[in-house]
Amino acid sequence: MGLVVALxxxxxxxxxxxxxxxxxxxxxxxxxxxxxxxxxxxxxxxxDGSEIIFFRIRLPRIILALLIGAALSxxxxxxxALFKNPMADPYIIGVSSxxxxxxNLAILTGVTVxxxxxxxxxVFAFFGALGVTYxxxxxxxxxxxxxxxxxxxxxxxxxxxxxxxxxxxxxxAGDKLHQMVYWTMGGLWSSTWxxxxxxxxxxxxxIAVILRRSRNLNLLLMGDETAQHLGVEVERExxxxxxxxxxxxxxxxxxxxxxxxxxxxxxxxxRLVVGPDHRILVPSSALFGAIFLIGADTVARxxxxxxxxxxxIITAFFGGPFFxxxxxxxxxxxx
Amino acid sequence: xGLSVNGVRAGYSEKAILEHIxxxxxxxxxxxxxxxxxxxxxxxxxxxxKALSPHAGSVLLDGAPLESLGARDVAxxxxxxxxxxxxxxxxxxxxxxxxxxxxxxxxxxxxxDFAIVRRAMEATNVxxxxxxxxxxxxxxxxxxAIIARALAQEPKVLLLDEPTSNLDxxxxxxxxxxxxxxxxxxxxxVIAAFHDLNLAAKYFDTLILLHGGTIRAMGTPRxxxxxxxIKEVYGVDVLVQRHPLSDTAFVVxxxxxxxxNGTASYKVHVIGGGGSATTLxxxxxxxxxxxxxxxxxxxxxxxxxxxxxxxxxxxxxxxxSPVSDEAYRETLALIDAADAVVLSDFxxxxxxxxxxxxxxxxxxxxxxxxxxxxxxxxxxxxxxxEASAMLEAMKTRGARTxxxxxxxxxxxxxxxxxxxxxxx
Numbered sequence: 001m002g003l004v005v006a007l008x009x010x011x012x013x014x015x016x017x018x019x020x021x022x023x024x025x026x027x028x029x030x031x032x033x034x035x036x037x038x039x040x041x042x043x044x045x046x047x048d049g050s051e052i053i054f055f056r057i058r059l060p061r062i063i064l065a066l067l068i069g070a071a072l073s074x075x076x077x078x079x080x081a082l083f084k085n086p087m088a089d090p091y092i093i094g095v096s097s098x099x100x101x102x103x104n105l106a107i108l109t110g111v112t113v114x115x116x117x118x119x120x121x122x123v124f125a126f127f128g129a130l131g132v133t134y135x136x137x138x139x140x141x142x143x144x145x146x147x148x149x150x151x152x153x154x155x156x157x158x159x160x161x162x163x164x165x166x167x168x169x170x171x172x173a174g175d176k177l178h179q180m181v182y183w184t185m186g187g188l189w190s191s192t193w194x195x196x197x198x199x200x201x202x203x204x205x206x207i208a209v210i211l212r213r214s215r216n217l218n219l220l221l222m223g224d225e226t227a228q229h230l231g232v233e234v235e236r237e238x239x240x241x242x243x244x245x246x247x248x249x250x251x252x253x254x255x256x257x258x259x260x261x262x263x264x265x266x267x268x269x270x271r272l273v274v275g276p277d278h279r280i281l282v283p284s285s286a287l288f289g290a291i292f293l294i295g296a297d298t299v300a301r302x303x304x305x306x307x308x309x310x311x312x313i314i315t316a317f318f319g320g321p322f323f324x325x326x327x328x329x330x331x332x333x334x335x
Numbered sequence: 336x337g338l339s340v341n342g343v344r345a346g347y348s349e350k351a352i353l354e355h356i357x358x359x360x361x362x363x364x365x366x367x368x369x370x371x372x373x374x375x376x377x378x379x380x381x382x383x384x385k386a387l388s389p390h391a392g393s394v395l396l397d398g399a400p401l402e403s404l405g406a407r408d409v410a411x412x413x414x415x416x417x418x419x420x421x422x423x424x425x426x427x428x429x430x431x432x433x434x435x436x437x438x439x440x441x442x443x444x445x446x447x448d449f450a451i452v453r454r455a456m457e458a459t460n461v462x463x464x465x466x467x468x469x470x471x472x473x474x475x476x477x478x479x480a481i482i483a484r485a486l487a488q489e490p491k492v493l494l495l496d497e498p499t500s501n502l503d504x505x506x507x508x509x510x511x512x513x514x515x516x517x518x519x520x521x522x523x524x525v526i527a528a529f530h531d532l533n534l535a536a537k538y539f540d541t542l543i544l545l546h547g548g549t550i551r552a553m554g555t556p557r558x559x560x561x562x563x564x565i566k567e568v569y570g571v572d573v574l575v576q577r578h579p580l581s582d583t584a585f586v587v588x589x590x591x592x593x594x595x596n597g598t599a600s601y602k603v604h605v606i607g608g609g610g611s612a613t614t615l616x617x618x619x620x621x622x623x624x625x626x627x628x629x630x631x632x633x634x635x636x637x638x639x640x641x642x643x644x645x646x647x648x649x650x651x652x653x654x655x656s657p658v659s660d661e662a663y664r665e666t667l668a669l670i671d672a673a674d675a676v677v678l679s680d681f682x683x684x685x686x687x688x689x690x691x692x693x694x695x696x697x698x699x700x701x702x703x704x705x706x707x708x709x710x711x712x713x714x715x716x717x718x719x720x721e722a723s724a725m726l727e728a729m730k731t732r733g734a735r736t737x738x739x740x741x742x743x744x745x746x747x748x749x750x751x752x753x754x755x756x757x758x759x
Contacts, residue, residue: 219434228406229415
């Protein structure tokens, strides 16, 4: 599909674009050089600086953007189907407030806990996100059923409480305030291979699981009872989808902060383009989410070069008007 | 073997809504669940569809207990058509119908799946809408698409929850005929919750009447649709007759007779029929009498006139049928409530001679009886003289005859004034 080609193209363009320009030729050669057998025939004629920038800085960052863009978009699609509400996004049940709470706590206390090469901010954000999801889920879990409306309301309740805690921490943060604000805006600066390694497996697995269940997502869209009558074990399916979409969201925010807009609007955009069938919608959202975030991140790090903008600003700045344009030109209805 | 229900007790919480529900629905059988709101129809359907687990008892689908089957196994054998279906997600009609194949599909849909979907859509006449979005079609078309989706499941049992309650009369009949034909041609077991007793009687061979969460009656439409049962369960008076055209049971709600007794002005009960009372009804109505009518057949032009004039107190008989005991009793009740009884020059045969007996009853009760008789009654007597003799007898007991309608109505007016003076 065209999206795969587009993804390849944006990876390459993004790789050569930056404060220090690296040519396509050099990139190609650097990559081939690392491939066994072929690599031996490549003459090293680039600077060490280029190699470090490409392999240590840009490539992990691009791959991370790819993973996070895909994760947030797929989580967004899943939440929208589960809630049967096109306004749902990956942060709807409080993941964002939990992650922000965790991150702020780590920044404020200055604790140093590193797990698998992740910074303590990431670790705290991750557990904050998962903790809130679990708490909200427990509240909405009555009998052996998950009540989707209660889930939504519990998310608002818990989210409001944690936001208050976060605001309080920001208020008393002093000179650590800007770090907290930066984190909530979301960004991919200082991404490392460790970050990629920490999240890649789970995000890939989560997306694969949701992809495999995309037919059931279609059926869930028809309402719980109809889905059951068409052969879906509704409660089990909801729990599974909720678990995996929350998990990939938690992993994504732990390394990138709160990148807004992607999870809400990429699914919408793709629905306008390919229709509501999740067997197409899920993979195309994953691809387009990846493309979008790589692109946005490239802009974020180059537009005011050498200073960087938080990527969350770019996603909303370009995504908003683009979405509005599609709404005006839409062929199929929005939701 | 379709569906077998044994001693089911069920409800949403600990409190049971259904008790002691036991019945078998065999292949090819069309069963309607009737009962007022809150009688447990929907709860029973939910229990049958495994949306609700029973507190006690069991539901067997094709011999296997529902609890032992996964959602997918159930969906292969049983399809459910909801009351209405709304989605804001823009799937095409064919995509929606293809969802019915989900329980059968392992990975991708095969040529066979597409063929089954096409046949289902052709059977419900929505194939031409296959590429239209489900959000852009009418309610009747959407309901037919949902029936197609259910058929695509290739079920043995079809459950329907008031499948036509949101449709207009044309679409109700269209949808029910479709279901009826499909049930016959595919030997389906159909169980449907239903509000409309007459539609249920027309299309279903077995009726189950639910009352307070238990089965009050079960059997053929004739066995279940009895005035006493309906009075007990729904609390309304009805007449049950055979439909003149289709020979099915036909339920006609009766007006609440108590309401007729409440108003103050002068009440005139009219006995007519065959259009003979049409002018009379108009004149009485114009003179502001409180009019009742009966016994009268549905579809009679006098009945239609009365309806057009807003006359609600009527003892009604089904079309082209003789006056039944029930309608006769209704008529007597209306006469009891009336101040005077007026007879038009209707034709009298064995079917409606009961109306003359009703007039005699009025005389027995001391009510004034006024007969419009422009000609000798022998010309409209089809009883071999019996009716003429009865009329003659009535005249000797004080019944007055009038050659013109205006004189008759004038006489009624005089009686009204007299009564008014008395009460003042």
